[in-house]
């Protein structure tokens with residue numbers, strides 16, 4: 001049974017949709033996959049179509065109206081306000097909404113994430129703090145026709161009451177306009193100076209969708225041509241020679257030949273630039289490897305890479321990703337790094353507030369507290385102090401965050417240098433939040 005749409009696997013259909021001989025099955029994660037059979041002996045997937053099979057199988061199901069999408073977003077925002085994580089709330093809604101197709105799910109997801117990015121200003125514009133007021137505020141911010149969405153038709157929310165029509169104001173307070181937690185404003189301003197407002201406003205937009213070309217497998221130009229044949233237009237991203245920004249049809253990328261052949265990975269352009277800045281070497285240890293984005297980029301540069309993480313589950317996809325990219329990455333269990341192993345590069349892509357990438361995970365900015373930030377600073381110090389033991393005598397200890405806050409960046413490097421005599425910082429660099437990429441920081445530390 002599909003874990004999402006709950007229909008049985010391999011149920012054959014007589015649907016007239018093309019290709020005509022189809023059946024449903026499941027992929028490894030238990031989700032629907034659409035298969036097409038072109039010959040009796042040859043069955044292969046034509047792509048994941050994410051639970052909207054019901055539209056193919058029952059074409060009579062009416063499309064979800066824009067108003068119903070707003071109603072769904074209100075329900076999900078109320079769940080989030082009640083304490084559910086956004087992903088959980090979205091999944092719960094999708095499971096209970098068999099009528100919704102992939103486009104509806106994507107549209108609802110976009111609305112919910114937009115509301116999370118503009119949490120404060122939407123509440124002011126909508127004149128209230130619940131999901132309904134926030135969606136009223138969101139539509140007002142977009143200049144949308146509120147009455148066309150709130151008209152009770154086809155599961156749309158009820159029309160606005162008189163007091164709702166009167167409620168709401170244009171946000172004027174800095175924290176409301178910048179959509180940042182009030183307590184964080186002084187730190188944001190101190191870290192970003194004249195760029196503070198622009199950075200806060202950029203963090204309210206959608207993030208660019210960026211690819212890293214695996215230049216061991218394919219040139220940037222060839223990847224662009226291959227993607228263009230599948231109607232995915234891209235353009236070079238100035239932050240890194242391996243980065244391409246997707247201009248059209250981003251949802252086709254994961255089904256594209258370039259992706260399945262391992263020619264590309266999804267990776268922010270500044271995240272790639274951070275790896276570009278690392279000096280050449282032979283052996284690299286990615287001490288906080290997580291899903292392996294930077295480990296893969298290091299391997300594509302020719303490093304022999306070891307991946308380590310305190311939470312080994314986070315590295316579960318690395319072997320498959322490495323195989324797809326035709327590179328080798330050795331995954332080591334937490335704290336199982338032999339003391340004698342020394343590396344030219346030890347990369348500490350430390351856990352952080354994620355403040356440079358909040359437009360991708362906007363919940364993060366509302367979940368962060370001063371206590372959590374203090375805790376992160378301690379972990380960041382501890383990681384540098386532990387990871388340095390694996391560096392060769394002339395190696396480079398590379399510290400990275402996707403944060404714009406000084407306490408997670410320059411302050412951590414100053415604290416490291418004050419704890420460890422005989423070390424120098426030979427590079428400190430920030431990548432601002434921009435239309436091209438997320439906000440990142442890196443520092444390179446060497447002995448002597």
Ligand SMILES: C[S@@+](CC[C@H](N)C(=O)[O-])C[C@H]1O[C@@H](n2cnc3c(N)ncnc32)[C@H](O)[C@@H]1O
Nearest residue numbers: 288289290291292293294309310311349350351
């Ligand atoms: C920013 S993420 C890494 C992202 C990854 N490098 C990438 O590019 O996809 C930080 C990672 O640090 C790991 N981590 C947290 N504390 C750690 C510690 N004390 N030692 C090693 N890894 C740690 C987390 O589990 C998390 O996967």
